[in-house]
Amino acid sequence: MAIVNQIPYFSEKEHSFDSIILYMDLDAFFAAVEIRENPSLVGLPLVVGGNPNTKQGVVSTCSYEAREFGIHSGMSISQALKLCPNLTMVRGSFRLYSEVSKRIMNILKHYSPIMRVAGNDEAYLDLTDVVSDYEEAKQLANELKDDIYASEKLTCSIGIAPNKILAKIGSDTDKPNGLVVVRPLKIAEFLSPLKITIIPGIGKKSSKIFHDNNITTCGDLSIIPYQLAYQKFGKTGLKTWKLVNGYNTENTDDKFNSREIKSISEERTFFNRPKDWKDIDVLIDSSIETIVTKAKKKNMNFRTITLKIRFQDFETFTRSHSLSCHVISKKQVKEVVNMLLEEFKDKKPFQIRLLGVKISNLIKITDNQKTLTQFF
Ligand SMILES: [Mg+2]
Missing domain, CATH: 3.40.1170.60 (MutS, DNA mismatch repair protein, domain I)
Structure with missing residues (x-):
């Protein structure tokens, strides 16, 4: 309990609904x-x-x-x-299966340049930049199903959701030949009646612990306090609790590890309302620490800094500022964030629900350049 009480916010991005992921699984391949x-x-x-x-x-x-x-x-x-x-x-x-699998994966490639093959009968497609909304994603999924059937006479089940785990769960709930769309604001509602074992990673051992505590469905878990979820079921419990309550528990920055990184961001939601600007400051410092450390690891310098702020009524603002040159400095991010925050200083800290910091306009730096930047 003590540990949980020290967590003033959830570190995962909350409702970062900017991705549309499709998961395809061939039926009884x-x-x-x-x-x-x-x-x-x-x-x-x-x-x-x-x-x-x-x-x-x-x-x-x-x-x-x-x-x-x-x-x-x-x-x-x-x-x-x-x-x-x-x-x-x-x-x-098995040779035949592998040939069929290759041909099907080649069909999938035409639907999005960003793809991850997860096995001989399953793959994820990132449709974020391919479609404009879930309706269009659904149409595309139907075309894909028809395409696979026309060329291989095989059916598949598809899930479409804001992240990989939900896309997979979606496809698992309607087999064979299914198509399930999990829209961002419907996540908790969608998961609620489903058995907790539908969540990948909840095996026999964990499901027994859940059952012993009268938790059979995702909905059963969603209604207990998050502290209890952590106390009883540990880190997995807390992560699952967030998932069943509609939080996005996946980092969407490097979801496929193949996409060129355009930005690095961290969004955090206050679980307990912030008391004063000091609380805000602590959270911002921590986000900046995370993103600048990531940028350093990837040898990236950045030029643009964006602040995202969401209030309790869900009104959301983003404000950006670009520096005159590329940098890798926490101090400079902090200065810019403070400047961008000025506009909202007439609000009360407890009205703030979420804060995000993003660095973009990234460039990869060589070792020589790295030495140079140390002087700035
Ligand atoms: Mg399969």
Whole structure:
């Protein structure tokens, strides 16, 4: 408890709704390819994996018909046969799966230049700069589904959300051949009825602790005080609590590690209302420390500094200022932020809900330049 009481704010960005992420997962991929290649398998409880002669090994993928018997990936073949004695087993043609996977990933590439392949049957696409809103993202997802089906006769499930974890959860809730859009302001509402185990990372062990505390759904967790979530379930508990309450727990600056970094920012929400300007100052110093440290690690200098300020009524302002040359100095960021903050000094500190600091107009500096900047 003591530790939590020392946390005056959440360090993750709150409701940073500036990203649109699509997650695609092929439905029962290996099994679907086998069925496509051999239509006599349609409608049968089918598993791919293991050795059909010795009946040993583990299930790699199973058809939806097999899932109805309680069979799942990773289960031993012997266990699967106990659940369904009439199970059809296929050894699997992994070379074929990999070829099909490559072709599908090539289709996906046409939909966004920023993509992360997460496995042979799943990938994330960053649609932020591709579409203007969620409606357009949904249309694009439908086109993508049609495209995949037309060329490979395979279906997939898609989730679209402001971050990767929610896009994945979205796709998991509607399989096979689903399409789920989780809009930023609907996150908590969407998660509320879902079982807590839908959250990636909540395994058997954690879910037992949650169940022992009468928490079965995401909604059950969302209504307990955050201190209790931390006390009972530790860091994972607190992170999950934030997720189920609609906070964005993902850093969107380097979400795919492949995007050219355009800015580095930190936004923080006061959990307890700030008492005075000293509280504001502490939070700003801490944000500046974080972003300048990140910039230093990436060998980036910056020229533009932006302040974002949101009040309790959710009215939000952003103010920017560009320096005459590129710098890497906490002091200069602080000076600019203080200057930009002047405009809001007639407000009361407790009215402030969120503060963000961003540095942009970045340039990469070489070692020679680094030595030079040390003199400034
Ligand atoms: Mg899959």
